[in-house]
Amino acid sequence: MTPTATAGHAGHADHGPLLTVRGLARSIGLRKLFAIDTLVIPRATAIVMTGMNGAGKTTLLRMLAGLEPAPGAVAQWTDAQGHAHSAALTPLPPALRRRIAYLHQHPYLFRTSVRENIAYGLRARGLPRHDIDLRVGEALGWAGVSHLQDTAPEYLSGGEIQRVALARAKVLEPELLLLDEPTSSLDGHAREQVIALVGDLAAEGRTVVMICHDRELINLPGVVRWKLGDGVLDTHHP
Ligand SMILES: Nc1ncnc2c1ncn2[C@@H]1O[C@H](COP(=O)(O)OP(=O)(O)OP(=O)(O)O)[C@@H](O)[C@H]1O
Numbered sequence: 001m002t003p004t005a006t007a008g009h010a011g012h013a014d015h016g017p018l019l020t021v022r023g024l025a026r027s028i029g030l031r032k033l034f035a036i037d038t039l040v041i042p043r044a045t046a047i048v049m050t051g052m053n054g055a056g057k058t059t060l061l062r063m064l065a066g067l068e069p070a071p072g073a074v075a076q077w078t079d080a081q082g083h084a085h086s087a088a089l090t091p092l093p094p095a096l097r098r099r100i101a102y103l104h105q106h107p108y109l110f111r112t113s114v115r116e117n118i119a120y121g122l123r124a125r126g127l128p129r130h131d132i133d134l135r136v137g138e139a140l141g142w143a144g145v146s147h148l149q150d151t152a153p154e155y156l157s158g159g160e161i162q163r164v165a166l167a168r169a170k171v172l173e174p175e176l177l178l179l180d181e182p183t184s185s186l187d188g189h190a191r192e193q194v195i196a197l198v199g200d201l202a203a204e205g206r207t208v209v210m211i212c213h214d215r216e217l218i219n220l221p222g223v224v225r226w227k228l229g230d231g232v233l234d235t236h237h238p
C-alpha cells in the first residue's frame with residue numbers, strides 16, 4: 001500500500017494545472033454529445049466523473065487518452081522545467097502519451113503471463129532488464145498479485161485482472177490515470193482491494209479521473225466530482 005521507492009511524486013504543484021484542454025467536443029451524427037470550452041485537470045487530485053448511461057463519459061476519457069480523435073481540441077501543459085506547451089490533442093503529443101494511462105472497463109491482458117503484462121510497457125521504453133525486474137517486482141507486490149506472476153491471464157478472476165491492469169499502468173508512473181468504471185464488475189473483497197489501490201494512486205500525487213457509480217469511490221477523502229450531462233461537464237459538482 002505504500003508508494004514504491006521509484007514512484008516519482010507527480011509533483012510540480014507550482015507549475016499550474018496538469019493539463020488544460022480547450023475545445024473538446026463530440027457529436028454523434030447530428031446529436032451533440034458534449035462541447036467543453038475549457039477543461040482544467042488539476043495535479044495530484046482524485047476526480048470521479050458521473051453521468052447517465054450514454055452521456056459520453058467513456059468517449060470523453062478516450063479522447064483525453066488519445067484513443068479517439070478530438071478534432072480541434074488543443075492541449076496545454078507545463079513540463080518539469082516549467083516551460084509551457086500547446087499542441088493539438090490529436091494525435092496525442094508524445095510528451096503527453098508518456099504521462100497518461102487509460103484503463104478500459106474490461107482490461108485486455110496479453111495472453112502471456114501476469115509478469116510479462118506488467119513488464120511490457122517498460123520493455124517498450126527500452127529500460128535495462130535489471131530495472132524492469134525491480135519495478136515489475138514492486139508493482140506486483142503493490143497490487144498484491146506477486147503469487148500470480150507466472151499465471152496466464154485467462155485464469156484470473158475479474159478482480160485480479162483489474163489489479164494487474166492497475167499495476168501495468170502504475171509501473172509506467174503516469175501523472176494522469178484515466179479509469180473507466182474500475183469497480184463496476186466487482187463486489188466484496190475484490191472491490192475493496194481495487195478501491196484501496198485507486199486511493200493509493202491518488203495519495204502518491206497522481207491525478208486519477210475515474211468514471212464511476214461506486215459510492216465508496218465517490219466518497220474517498222478529498223475527491224473532486226465531475227458530472228457530465230446534457231452536453232455539459234460540470235467540474236464543480238457538489
Ligand atoms: N463510434 C461511435 N459511433 C456511434 N455512436 C457512438 C460511438 N461511440 C459512442 N457512441 C454513442 O455515444 C454515446 C455516448 O457513449 P459513451 O460510451 O461515451 O457513454 P457513457 O457515458 O460512457 O455511457 P455508459 O454509462 O453506458 O458507459 C452513446 O449513445 C453511444 O452509443
Ligand SMILES: [Mg+2]
Binds near residue numbers: 057058059
Ligand atoms: Mg461508459
